[in-house]
Amino acid sequence: MKAYIERDDKTVEVQGKTVKDVLEKLKINPVTVIVTRNSEMITEDAELKKSDSIRILSVVSGG
Amino acid sequence: MMACKKCSSSPVFRLSGGEKLCKQCFTDYFEGKARKTIRQFGMLEDNDNVAVALSGGKDSTAVLNILHRMQQRNKNFRLFAVLIDEGISGYRPETIKSAKAFCKKNSIPLRIYSFKQHFGLTLDQMMKKTRLIPCSVCGVLRRYLINKAARELKATKLVTGHNADDESQVIIMNILRGNNEASARLGPITGVVRDKKFVVRVKPLYFLLEKEVTAYAFLNGLLDKLNECKYAHESYRGEVRDMLNTMEARHPGTKTGILNSFIEILQLLKQKYKAKGAVGSCRLCREPSSGDVCKACDIIRQLKG
Secondary structure: OEEEEOOOOEEEEOOOOEHHHHHHHOOOOHHHEEEEEOOEEEOOOOEOOOOOEEEEEEOOOOO | OOOOOOOOOOOOEEOOOOOEEOHHHHHHHHHHHHHHHHHHOOOOOOOOEEEEEOOOOHHHHHHHHHHHHHHHHOOOOEEEEEEEEOOOOOOHHHHHHHHHHHHHHOOOOEEEEEHHHHHOOOHHHHHHHOOOOHHHHHHHHHHHHHHHHHHHOOOOEEEOOOOHHHHHHHHHHHHHOOOHHHHOOOOOEEOOOOOOOOOEEEOOOOOOOHHHHHHHHHHOOOOOOOOOOOOOOOHHHHHHHHHHHHHHHHOOOHHHHHHHHHHHHHHHHHHHOOHHHOOEEOOOOOOEEOOOOOHHHHHHHHHHO
16 A cells, blocks of 8 residues: 655655554554544444555654 | 444444544543533633634634633623734644634634734744743743733633643643753643733643544544644654553543542642742833743844844
């Protein structure tokens, strides 16, 4: 599936059954992001399909 | 995937305790927690003239949204927003646009005070004249100007968007640096007894995590695109932030634990450092200062040579 990482402004191809799996693979701490699919926020145990596109938004303020 | 704990709808957020909530129940939880903090610490009183320090970012917009909704239900306080324009190209103009749009949509009066107008220079211009760290210069001048603005506009309370992450980071930074005196000036309410010229500052998002604030902002259409200040490079805070985020992921509740422990000892710290907290006036600008000349005037003197 495709994951857009907002902080780095890049899209990566990644596989995982759940949001938690994907964040682990990308080495992203779940405490530091919220994740959306089709503009809806989803929890870390949400199951993902290969055809999904997700967005990983940083929660850390930048000044 | 389990349903929302409260209403069985599809969940969008998992709290650090493990409960999952849908959009509406999360919004209710978030606003309820901010209102509880306001009540618990007596942050607002009848007839208060409330200024919200608005940056256009998620934290200050979220807290302004909550107060606006409270005010719509119960009009026993007045509400307006104050924005400090430091003059940071590529960053501040965008956030000013967001702040103006939000205030216009919700009919909230917005006042803008700028570094250029009050100090004669924008932060960008200042940085060309000094080797001082931009965040230190900006922090001192912004705190100075927001207090002055709030007082000039006759605010009785100044609301800021500080969240549980901000506060727990500063508490730990002060501990690591052995600076309890600085911690004595922290807490959900500050500036209460120090000087009449200080407008009391309150932090309704004190117990809400940055992740929760972001989720609330996203779910309520308050989250604009990521906007990062070009000067932001707080390396020490960044290290503490990363450490706390690692701990929070492994041991949920860490940040709240820090805040609760701190609240328990805060009064002792305040008592211990009370005498040192007494303030006079800066001989140049007459604003409150613990020294002969306040930090803001000292910086401006250095910059103007």
